[in-house]
Amino acid sequence: MNLLVCFKIVPDFDKVLPSDWEDFSLRTNLFYTKKTYNVFDESALELGLSLCESSNRRAPGSATCTAVTVAQELSPAVKKHLYAVGFDRVVKIESIQTEFAPRRMAGLLREFITEGRFDLVLTGVQSGYADTGLVPPLLASMLGRPFVSHAETLCFYDGQLCVVHQGDFGRLRTTLELPAVVSVGNSPAALRAATLRAQLMAGKREVETVFPAEDFFWFKEPVFFTEKAEKDCRFFEEKDAAERLFAHLWGGGSE
Amino acid sequence: MEKSALIAGLEALLGKDRVLTDEQVILDCSKDYIGFRVYERFDGRFDVPRAACVVKPKNTNEVSAALRFLNEYKVDTVPRTGGSSVTLGLEPQEGGVILDGSDMNEIIGLNEYDMMVTVRCGTPLAYLENYLNERGYTTGHQPQSLPMAQVGGLVATRSIGQFSTLYGGIEDLLMGLEAVLPCGEVVRIKNNPRRSVGPDLRHLFIGSEGMLGFITEATLKIFKYKPEDRWMNAYAIRHMKDGLALFREIMVEGYRPAVMRLHDEVEVETLFEGVAPDEYNLLLFVAEGPKPVADATGAFIDEAIRKYDYVDLGKKPVESWLVTRNDTCDDMDRPKYYKMRAVADTCEISAPWSVIGEIHSAVRERMPEELDNLVTVGGHSSHSYVQGTNIYFTFGYFLGMKGGEYARPDYMHVVKIIMEETLKRGGSIAHHHGSGKYRTQWMPEEHGSSYTLLYKLKEALDPNGIMNKGVLLVERE
Numbered sequence: 001m002n003l004l005v006c007f008k009i010v011p012d013f014d015k016v017l018p019s020d021w022e023d024f025s026l027r028t029n030l031f032y033t034k035k036t037y038n039v040f041d042e043s044a045l046e047l048g049l050s051l052c053e054s055s056n057r058r059a060p061g062s063a064t065c066t067a068v069t070v071a072q073e074l075s076p077a078v079k080k081h082l083y084a085v086g087f088d089r090v091v092k093i094e095s096i097q098t099e100f101a102p103r104r105m106a107g108l109l110r111e112f113i114t115e116g117r118f119d120l121v122l123t124g125v126q127s128g129y130a131d132t133g134l135v136p137p138l139l140a141s142m143l144g145r146p147f148v149s150h151a152e153t154l155c156f157y158d159g160q161l162c163v164v165h166q167g168d169f170g171r172l173r174t175t176l177e178l179p180a181v182v183s184v185g186n187s188p189a190a191l192r193a194a195t196l197r198a199q200l201m202a203g204k205r206e207v208e209t210v211f212p213a214e215d216f217f218w219f220k221e222p223v224f225f226t227e228k229a230e231k232d233c234r235f236f237e238e239k240d241a242a243e244r245l246f247a248h249l250w251g252g253g254s255e
Numbered sequence: 256m257e258k259s260a261l262i263a264g265l266e267a268l269l270g271k272d273r274v275l276t277d278e279q280v281i282l283d284c285s286k287d288y289i290g291f292r293v294y295e296r297f298d299g300r301f302d303v304p305r306a307a308c309v310v311k312p313k314n315t316n317e318v319s320a321a322l323r324f325l326n327e328y329k330v331d332t333v334p335r336t337g338g339s340s341v342t343l344g345l346e347p348q349e350g351g352v353i354l355d356g357s358d359m360n361e362i363i364g365l366n367e368y369d370m371m372v373t374v375r376c377g378t379p380l381a382y383l384e385n386y387l388n389e390r391g392y393t394t395g396h397q398p399q400s401l402p403m404a405q406v407g408g409l410v411a412t413r414s415i416g417q418f419s420t421l422y423g424g425i426e427d428l429l430m431g432l433e434a435v436l437p438c439g440e441v442v443r444i445k446n447n448p449r450r451s452v453g454p455d456l457r458h459l460f461i462g463s464e465g466m467l468g469f470i471t472e473a474t475l476k477i478f479k480y481k482p483e484d485r486w487m488n489a490y491a492i493r494h495m496k497d498g499l500a501l502f503r504e505i506m507v508e509g510y511r512p513a514v515m516r517l518h519d520e521v522e523v524e525t526l527f528e529g530v531a532p533d534e535y536n537l538l539l540f541v542a543e544g545p546k547p548v549a550d551a552t553g554a555f556i557d558e559a560i561r562k563y564d565y566v567d568l569g570k571k572p573v574e575s576w577l578v579t580r581n582d583t584c585d586d587m588d589r590p591k592y593y594k595m596r597a598v599a600d601t602c603e604i605s606a607p608w609s610v611i612g613e614i615h616s617a618v619r620e621r622m623p624e625e626l627d628n629l630v631t632v633g634g635h636s637s638h639s640y641v642q643g644t645n646i647y648f649t650f651g652y653f654l655g656m657k658g659g660e661y662a663r664p665d666y667m668h669v670v671k672i673i674m675e676e677t678l679k680r681g682g683s684i685a686h687h688h689g690s691g692k693y694r695t696q697w698m699p700e701e702h703g704s705s706y707t708l709l710y711k712l713k714e715a716l717d718p719n720g721i722m723n724k725g726v727l728l729v730e731r732e
Contacts, residue, residue: 009529014579014582015575015578015579016575017571017574017575017578018578031529031530031568031571032489032530032568032569032571032572032574032575033529033530033575034526034527034528034529034530035528035529036528075528075529075533076533077524077528077533078528188594189594190591190594190595191595192595192596192597192653193595193596193597193630193631193651193653194630194653195627195628195629195630195652195653196623196629196630196631196632197623197627197629
């Protein structure tokens with residue numbers, strides 16, 4: 001089984017200055033914030049590794065695990081960490097990382113996935129940055145594969161992938177035939193730490209860089225604005241409170 | 256003494272509502288935030304000795320009455336206030352009593368002419384700082400535990416704040432205090448800018464970690480608070496030794512930035528990934544006080560750094576650090592590292608300039624050689640003096656599928672390396688967290704021939720040995 005986990009490195013939004021939130025745009029320079037795994041991707045990376053390890057325990061050499069990102073740069077620390085915790089390959093699809101361009105991102109990933117013949121593709125359910133959550137379903141659609149979103153845990157049972165995931169009405173357990181695409185939501189899985197020794201060994205390995213054959217660099221940049229609507233608090237008491245409230249809301253009342 | 260008789264005796268003295276026997280309350284008050292305890296907390300088996308009760312006096316008289324009683328019956332007593340200890344310093348003795356001053360929380364008086372504020376021991380520092388800031392003042396004391404810490408504990412542990420390079424540690428800020436001796440006697444040390452009347456008795460309590468008495472009241476210096484006049488900037492610097500040399504130059508030339516932080520390249524990777532260029536160390540500076548002084552300090556720093564391989568990062572990394580620097584307190588009870596099956600913590604030491612870099616390198620070299628499961632070891636200098644600085648080591652190790660019971664031995668192995676490499680070079684094994692109960696074993700070597708003075712003080716002030724057994728002093732047969 002070839003398993004692929006898609007991930008993205010994002011700014012740590014907890015470190016963003018209040019002044020930058022007030023005037024936020026995609027061009028806001030957040031160089032001063034720590035860069036970290038997107039939280040959902042981090043869980044997906046751990047679930048992918050664990051799944052790969054359990055497969056290899058049952059049948060040694062039966063599974064490989066690849067981590068892929070779309071970016072111009074990937075820091076040595078991230079590369080080192082991913083190799084050190086056990087990924088077989090760390091791949092960078094060299095392109096500008098864009099927000100609010102899900103079709104483009106899904107297209108870049110599809111090309112790589114198709115060529116790499118990955119049986120299972122894991123992603124985070126959405127990026128903390130853009131929050132549209134459209135890349136995973138678009139990717140599944142482009143690949144023509146079954147798709148489950150908001151996964152929490154994964155395991156193989158009887159040759160099939162069992163996914164526990166959040167549905168509209170609670171937690172569900174779904175069984176999938178591979179190939180498939182699964183997006184990971186609020187999973188308890190946290191990406192494991194790597195020992196220094198493993199990091200030292202991993203330090204010598206390089207990121208594989210893939211150049212997309214076709215890159216559609218078009219998207220409409222959204223404009224962010226801060227809603228400045230003033231809040232209003234009034235109390236309506238006494239027997240005719242409902243009538244007066246109605247008049248205030250819809251009748252232009254001045255109370 | 257029988258537990259029931261102990262509780263009944265304390266209830267008779269202070270009232271039933273001041274003596275808490277609920278199991279969860281006792282556990283919560285025994286909680287210490289030392290790194291390896293995270294496994295016990297989340298595994299639901301907090302393995303500490305169980306105190307018989309928590310006593311919450313509401314005034315000095317009640318502290319005095321409680322201690323007189325506890326001393327008479329030789330009951331082990333652990334004082335506490337905010338509970339942010341990371342050194343096992345708060346953990347009680349089996350069947351003992353936790354004497355919790357957190358209900359004694361009151362600002363007694365602000366003296367704007369003499370520039371001092373007097374508070375009771377349980378006054379939260381965050382509350383005090385907000386109160387002072389609103390009036391244009393600050394204590395200048397900003398430890399990372401600010402959201403949790405209370406004044407009594409800060410004095411008792413010889414605390415230091417992130418702005419210490421300008422304002423000093425709590426020992427520089429404390430004017431006077433009131434304390435209750437283990438026998439119940441109340442003593443007061445008056446507030447004066449300086450006195451030449453024998454040994455400075457404040458130091459019997461500053462850093463005593465509760466083993467000589469219970470601090471009930473403290474008077475702290477205050478300063479003008481003018482954050483709008485701050486100068487701040489961040490730089491990346493290629494070599495740690497250059498950063499330390501720069502710090503030394505700033506101090507020796509007489510400049511006093513409030514904040515001077517030098518994070519090594521390992522910490523940049525773990526705490527500030529992407530902020531500084533790869534392999535660079537990170538410098539954060541804040542200078543405050545009168546604007547011309549802050550600006551002159553900044554101008555000197557900006558000039559002095561030019562002889563090194565550096566990158567100017569502007570002020571945003573510092574602004575962000577200022578806003579988020581104490582967020583760790585919010586994460587204390589979150590299972591981040593538990594979920595990763597890792598342990599992460601810090602350990603701080605200090606030393607003169609001539610050896611501090613050597614200690615930093617030696618610890619970083621030795622630790623990976625001895626711990627297969629080490630994840631990270633880095634450090635930063637954050638409190639500087641004309642004669643030297645501190646290194647705050649940050650470390651993490653991986654437990655894998657091993658149980659939480661394996662967390663402690665590896666933790667103590669890490670600490671042992673830091674202590675040994677520091678002592679070997681003449682440094683001090685604790686810069687501001689104190690001894691607690693986990694560094695006590697290294698105290699004889701730390702103090703050398705002067706260690707006997709601590710025993711003599713203990714014998715004089717606490718002859719029954721009831722107060723916070725296990726901190727600072729190695730138990731004698």
